[in-house]
Amino acid sequence: MKITFAILCFGIFLTACIPKAQYETLATERDYYRNQALTSDSLSAALTLAVRDSTRREADLDKEQLRTIENLTATNLNLERTLRELRGRYDDMLQQNSLLVAGNESDIATLQEDLSLRSAELSKQEASLRQRRLELDARERQLSGLSTQRGLQGTNPVDPVSDAVLLTDRLYDELQQLLIATVDDGYTLVRNSGSTLALTLSDSLLFDPNQEISLEGQRILRKLTATLRNYPRADYRVIGHAESTDGQVLRAYEESFARSARIAVVFTKFGLDGARILPAGLGIYGTENVAELGGGRPERRTRLLISFPADRP
Incomplete structure (x- = not known):
């Protein structure tokens, strides 16, 4: 701005002492330098604004990067905590699986033992039934012989007592x-x-x-x-x-x-x-x-x- 004022004063001084043609030339030069001064001031202001915007953007970028780093750190901590929980659950599941396998083996052994006992009992029952069947066959043959004998004698072929025993x-x-x-x-x-x-x-x-x-x-x-x-x-x-x-x-x-x-x-x-x-x-x-x-x-x-x-x- 000081340069502009000096140029104006110099122009006024010249117009008061010099002819019109020179005055116009000086006025033209004055306008030129004025425009240059204005352009210089505009560039300086623009540069100042650009520097200020750049500084603000850098500050905003730093803040954004800081927030991003904080978010990533928090996410990393959450992931680590989740990983620890998953590992704990996995270990618990392994332990439960081991207990279930051990329990199933114990149950299988118990069932096998019970099956063996039942098989032995069933074998005894089958042996008893076979013995009963043999006794029944013998009694049927005996009754058949008695029926034949009594039929020849003309009496009742069925003995009520023997028949009751047979039914029993x-x-x-x-x-x-x-x-x-x-x-x-x-x-x-x-x-x-x-x-x-x-x-x-x-x-x-x-x-x-x-x-x-x-x-x-x-x-x-x-x-x-x-x-x-x-x-x-x-x-x-x-x-x-x-x-x-x-x-x-x-x-x-x-x-x-x-x-x-x-x-x-x-x-x-x-x-x-x-x-x-x-x-x-x-x-x-x-x-x-x-x-x-x-x-x-x-x-x-x-x-x-x-x-x-x-x-x-």
């Missing part, structure tokens, strides 16, 4: 096979005499905690009925037992009879002749020195006595 043997084998296929334990099946069977069932096989016949108990009784219906000559006594509660003998008797009556009703419902079923309750009597049945309390057991009267056709 056959029913024993069928019930034994049925129970082996239906339940694992909780029962006993014995022959009280030549023509009488005693089937003892634990309370857990037949009754629920409310002393009502359970669904599993109904399933077992239905299968028993399907077999017993094939023996219309048989008579049945359903005998219930119960423990004494606070010395109340009468209550134990009532509960034992109620359980036997429920079983008799179910037998009748599934098609067994109700006229041949006699429910009874013994209460606490007959509960001493009772062997465990493998399920439930032995004093709450139920016995089914099956007999074939020799005098009934």
Whole structure:
């Protein structure tokens, strides 16, 4: 700006002392230098603005780079934490897998042992059945010989006592096979005499905690009925037992009879002749020195006595 002012003063001085032509020349030069000065000032201002913008952009770029570095650092920390968590989960899964493999091996060993025991028990049952079959064949041959002999003598070819024993043997084998296929334990099946069977069932096989016949108990009784219906000559006594509660003998008797009556009703419902079923309750009597049945309390057991009267056709 000082240069511009000096030029103006010099121009005024010349115009006051020099001719018009020279004045115009000087004015032209003055305008030229003025324009140069303005151009120089504009370039200087533009350069100053450019430097200022460049400085601001560099500062903004530095801030942006700093934020980017901070974000990358935070992301890296998160990735490291996630990686540690994944490694921990992986180690936990490996440990759980090892435990599962060890548990499965233990379960497999237990199942194999149980299978071996069941196979041994089944082999015993098969041997017993084969022995029973041989005995039945021998008795059939004996009965056949008796029938032939009595036929020659003109008498009844069938001995009622021998026939009752034969029916008892056959029913024993069928019930034994049925129970082996239906339940694992909780029962006993014995022959009280030549023509009488005693089937003892634990309370857990037949009754629920409310002393009502359970669904599993109904399933077992239905299968028993399907077999017993094939023996219309048989008579049945359903005998219930119960423990004494606070010395109340009468209550134990009532509960034992109620359980036997429920079983008799179910037998009748599934098609067994109700006229041949006699429910009874013994209460606490007959509960001493009772062997465990493998399920439930032995004093709450139920016995089914099956007999074939020799005098009934």
